[in-house]
Amino acid sequence: MQSSQQLDSITQSLKKEFKSQSEDVKNCIENCLNCHKACEQLISYCLQKGGKHADRKHIELLLCCADICRTSAHFMMWNSDLHSRVCQVCAEVCLKCAVDCEQMSEDATMKACAELCRVCVESCQSMSRHTHH
Amino acid sequence: MQSSQQLDSITQSLKKEFKSQSEDVKNCIENCLNCHKACEQLISYCLQKGGKHADRKHIELLLCCADICRTSAHFMMWNSDLHSRVCQVCAEVCLKCAVDCEQMSEDATMKACAELCRVCVESCQSMSRHTHH
Amino acid sequence: MQSSQQLDSITQSLKKEFKSQSEDVKNCIENCLNCHKACEQLISYCLQKGGKHADRKHIELLLCCADICRTSAHFMMWNSDLHSRVCQVCAEVCLKCAVDCEQMSEDATMKACAELCRVCVESCQSMSRHTHH
């Protein structure tokens, strides 16, 4: 069984191998995947909580945010010229999702998810500014 | 075993049930899913053909096009206010993919895929014009 | 604008092009994608209905069913030797989802979804029997 340190070292060394990706792109991929994961997990969490957490509009937004974050990460992984366009829309969706989660930020899980959304917003906005012509 | 006619009748009746979706939205979902499926299938087809079919840039574009088409369909299925923004980017990606496939349109498979991409472009562009504020 | 007949004719001709896939595989891909689409759409529908429709366990099952159906279709599209193994699990998940939807079969939407799940079960089970060694 690999220890957690060994795993970190494998993922770090793999990250270094993708030399065609800039540091900004690598970080944006990471931020999108973190946001994707958080939103996917939050769906079950919110459905279980019930009440405003399980509001239809909120669940739909989590689904959409998870989806566009994954697509955005994929466009960067697959070197698409159009990744900045996807990142731009991704930033808009994540911002909406952050604002929605912040309405329930007395709940630490929602607060952490909102923070990951905001990190993704910033990173995708910057990606969109730098590379879109 | 269900016959093909029975199946069509089930999917048609299910389609009618989603009353909150306009006809345009239903057709655009369909067009995105058709394009998604065509691109996913073309990946294997093109890798097998080799040569320019298996060119890295072409495969990456098929992957990206399949991905954004699925996301675009999901945003419409999940009633997102931002679906027109995703459709807009989806139209750009599908157009690029259509043009790329048309370079090999002496091949009937590529030609059919390009046609499905173009149907998706038109439908997503119209979605983007009508509903984006 | 393409008419619906023209579209059908393009998708049919594209289907014929994938000669490496047997008719059974082509139908199973179709059935998985139909089931995938139905489940994805039902998520919003059920959340809106509320009550038992929006029960956490039911929504989670729709999400899982949609997911494995897509993966199952992909394994067939991408010619994986292990597609029969995925189809086997897909049949189990779809069966569970069909039974769950049938609990609410006084609702025509749920009934249609259950029928699409059952078509997928049958088709995936047969795929799993024929090709798994």
Add this chain to the structure above:
Amino acid sequence: MQSSQQLDSITQSLKKEFKSQSEDVKNCIENCLNCHKACEQLISYCLQKGGKHADRKHIELLLCCADICRTSAHFMMWNSDLHSRVCQVCAEVCLKCAVDCEQMSEDATMKACAELCRVCVESCQSMSRHTHH
């Protein structure tokens, strides 16, 4: 801009919030997502390398492995009773992918990906043993 340490601390605190998941499940989700990401990134890398890296069968296997890893993670995130069944198949696919990547293990990128696949195999196998009845 969040520092990398702050980000780690947010994702760690979010991880702790999902109290219904055991440590084993949390680690398996992480391992599946790591493997998913590695395989998705390797597709472009291998297409660029060409030769045996870009062999059709190898690319198809990377696509399938990425796909089932994501589905497997989702089944655990969404608390499916059938997650052990999906983990079982996921372990089989990842093992095949690891063996395939190891054929090119003189290449550090392939070696790192193979290692992530093997970590995922072990973790999914154990998930499949513990929870399947």
